[in-house]
Amino acid sequence: MRPLLEIREFHVAYGKVEAVRGVGLTMQQGQIVTVIGPNGAGKTTLLAAAAGLLRSRGQVIYDGVDLERIDVEERVERGLCLVPERRELFGDMAVADNLLLGAYARRRHGADVKQTLQQVFARFPRLAERQGQKAQTLSGGERQMLALGRALMAKPRLLMLDEPSLGLAPIMVREIFHIVASLRQLGVSILLVEQNARAALETSDYGYVLEMGEITHQGPSAALAHDGRVVTTYLGGTS
Amino acid sequence: MTPDIGLILGIDGIATGSIYILVGLGLVLIFSVTRVVFVPFGDIVAFSALTLASMQLGRMPGTIYLIVTLAVVACLVETGQHLWRRQPQRIARGLFGYGVLPLIPAAVAFLTAGHLPVWAQIPLAIALVVPIGPLIERIALRPLADASILLLLVVSVALTFGLSGLGLLFFGPEGFRTRPLTDEIFRFGPVVLSTQTILMVATAGIFSLLLFLFFEQTLIGKALRATSVNRIGARIVGIRPGNAAALAFLLASLLGAVSGILIGPTTTLYYDSGFIIGLKAFVGAIIGGLTSYPGTALGALLIGVLESFASFWDSSLKEVVVFSVLIPVLLWRSLSLGRVDEEDHEVEE
Ligand SMILES: Nc1ncnc2c1ncn2[C@@H]1O[C@H](COP(=O)(O)OP(=O)(O)OP(=O)(O)O)[C@@H](O)[C@H]1O
Ligand SMILES: [Mg+2]
Numbered sequence: 001m002r003p004l005l006e007i008r009e010f011h012v013a014y015g016k017v018e019a020v021r022g023v024g025l026t027m028q029q030g031q032i033v034t035v036i037g038p039n040g041a042g043k044t045t046l047l048a049a050a051a052g053l054l055r056s057r058g059q060v061i062y063d064g065v066d067l068e069r070i071d072v073e074e075r076v077e078r079g080l081c082l083v084p085e086r087r088e089l090f091g092d093m094a095v096a097d098n099l100l101l102g103a104y105a106r107r108r109h110g111a112d113v114k115q116t117l118q119q120v121f122a123r124f125p126r127l128a129e130r131q132g133q134k135a136q137t138l139s140g141g142e143r144q145m146l147a148l149g150r151a152l153m154a155k156p157r158l159l160m161l162d163e164p165s166l167g168l169a170p171i172m173v174r175e176i177f178h179i180v181a182s183l184r185q186l187g188v189s190i191l192l193v194e195q196n197a198r199a200a201l202e203t204s205d206y207g208y209v210l211e212m213g214e215i216t217h218q219g220p221s222a223a224l225a226h227d228g229r230v231v232t233t234y235l236g237g238t239s
Numbered sequence: 240m241t242p243d244i245g246l247i248l249g250i251d252g253i254a255t256g257s258i259y260i261l262v263g264l265g266l267v268l269i270f271s272v273t274r275v276v277f278v279p280f281g282d283i284v285a286f287s288a289l290t291l292a293s294m295q296l297g298r299m300p301g302t303i304y305l306i307v308t309l310a311v312v313a314c315l316v317e318t319g320q321h322l323w324r325r326q327p328q329r330i331a332r333g334l335f336g337y338g339v340l341p342l343i344p345a346a347v348a349f350l351t352a353g354h355l356p357v358w359a360q361i362p363l364a365i366a367l368v369v370p371i372g373p374l375i376e377r378i379a380l381r382p383l384a385d386a387s388i389l390l391l392l393v394v395s396v397a398l399t400f401g402l403s404g405l406g407l408l409f410f411g412p413e414g415f416r417t418r419p420l421t422d423e424i425f426r427f428g429p430v431v432l433s434t435q436t437i438l439m440v441a442t443a444g445i446f447s448l449l450l451f452l453f454f455e456q457t458l459i460g461k462a463l464r465a466t467s468v469n470r471i472g473a474r475i476v477g478i479r480p481g482n483a484a485a486l487a488f489l490l491a492s493l494l495g496a497v498s499g500i501l502i503g504p505t506t507t508l509y510y511d512s513g514f515i516i517g518l519k520a521f522v523g524a525i526i527g528g529l530t531s532y533p534g535t536a537l538g539a540l541l542i543g544v545l546e547s548f549a550s551f552w553d554s555s556l557k558e559v560v561v562f563s564v565l566i567p568v569l570l571w572r573s574l575s576l577g578r579v580d581e582e583d584h585e586v587e588e
Contacts, residue, residue, distance in 0.1 A: 051475065053471065053474070053475070054449030069325060069326060070322065071479075072474045072475060072477075073474060073477045073478070073479050076475065076476065076477040077477055082475050084471070084475065086471075088469050088472035088475060089469070089472060090464070090465045090468045090469055090472055090473075091468060091469065092464075092468045093464060093465065093468060094460070097461050097465075100458065100461065101461055101462060101465050101473075101476050101478070102476050103476075104458070104462055104476045104477045104478050105476065107458055124260045149477065154476065154477070229258070235305075
């Protein structure tokens with residue numbers, strides 16, 4: 001089967017410093033794949049470059065197409081969407097407007113967008129309650145929901161999530177992972193970057209460990225969760 | 240000063256202020272979407288009045304040559320960029336947008352010069368002038384989209400010199416005043432209103448309302464706001480900042496062109512008269528904080544009224560008075576509101 005996403009020999013640099021060095025990563029349609037690793041390993045850089053926000057060397061092949069000359073906006077139109085670490089919400093605009101703009105790439109399918117909006121509201125009732133509120137006044141958890149909801153409005157085929165549980169209370173973390181797992185039923189494939197390695201490995205099918213810009217371990221998530229070094233470094237010693 | 244004179248000055252000031260509102264809204268629109276303080280914006284106002292004046296005199300408007308010049312350069316830039324990025328499939332669309340579209344009104348004006356019916360002159364003058372903004376954006380500002388506000392400002396100042404040079408070349412050094420649409424005057428007790436005044440105030444009101452509806456009710460309007468609130472956020476939902484910038488410049492150009500038509504009969508304009516108009520509207524926009532539309536409208540109105548009264552006391556000092564206002568306003572702004580931030584992220588943290 002043709003992989004949905006294939007990243008080969010990927011390099012991303014800030015000036016002279018390479019933050020991602022020769023990374024390779026493959027994921028199939030319908031999979032949840034996670035990338036874990038310590039702070040500063042290059043996870044955010046990897047996702048931002050795959051979305052087209054940063055210049056890179058190497059190949060990103062998505063759905064059989066080399067994305068080299070395809071800009072961020074067209075990647076979104078093709079269903080490759082990013083929820084960035086900083087969320088990048090439209091702070092001064094209402095929650096409902098943030099969501100509607102999430103479907104900007106699908107603006108020619110008006111009726112369909114309305115339906116998607118109802119689905120997002122059904123998934124996140126909190127957002128429905130707070131439709132008219134400005135995004136910048138939302139609580140941290142509500143913002144994560146809005147960022148996720150906005151990305152879902154684009155009907156992504158491959159959703160790249162950068163630390164969706166960042167800064168959330170444990171109960172919300174569980175909720176977010178529950179949602180991530182449930183997205184698979186919608187046919188959305190997910191590339192998940194997480195600090196919360198245990199939950200990420202429990203939710204995903206396959207995992208990569210990124211350290212200092214390089215992939216050091218990889219394997220099916222269940223196997224990684226029992227790998228001695230991964231356990232001691234990222235899962236707090238007990239498994 | 241008697242109350243009667245005060246009233247006349249007040250009305251006059253509101254009329255002038257209406258022009259500054261239109262120009263100020265254009266400046267804010269461009270600044271918030273592209274972060275460019277578009278110094279040459281006033282030139283679009285003057286060029287629009289001069290275009291209409293040439294048409295009324297049965298001459299060939301210099302705007303035609305200006306547009307042809309800008310369109311040729313823009314097409315070269317556009318094609319060059321697509322070849323450089325190896326996306327030749329986009330060239331045709333670029334040439335259509337930056338070559339064919341702006342040249343349509345120019346061609347119409349060229350072919351009908353001298354025997355154009357009066358009713359068609361104003362719309363055609365506006366259509367001729369509107370492409371100036373987007374063309375300049377494409378040529379000089381798009382390639383610098385990621386530059387700092389300061390660099391963009393420097394380029395903007397340089398553009399002002401370039402554009403007024405072209406203005407001199409194509410319009411000549413003479414001053415013109417367009418014929419008023421009507422000379423009718425209404426009296427309500429002590430209040431005397433000319434149709435021109437009513438037209439100015441009503442147009443400013445209508446365009447402000449339309450702009451408001453555009454930003455609140457349409458997806459494209461919201462996309463423009465989104466671009467000004469968070470450029471990265473806009474990109475990751477599929478809004479191209481380049482397209483947003485082109486649209487912002489197009490709408491602003493329209494506001495500028497309409498202002499020119501309105502101001503044309505009230506004062507003699509020269510190829511370089513736009514600068515001072517733009518500057519006054521800019522002061523109005525600064526009072527509003529450079530990012531707020533209602534604030535800008537209020538500030539612009541204030542400048543209009545202030546100018547009107549200042550010119551009654553001493554017409555040679557009116558510019559001094561208006562620009563002196565800028566200093567306390569800037570002080571008050573920097574103390575009370577903090578600065579306009581370079582970063583997109585001030586609200587995201
Ligand atoms: N804009 C930038 N300019 C220079 N260096 C940067 C920039 N952004 C990130 N870096 C550096 O690149 C490296 C990788 O950063 P990145 O944000 O990708 O890490 P990360 O794995 O996402 O970390 P975290 O888990 O803390 O989010 C770090 O050393 C960081 O300091
Ligand atoms: Mg990160």
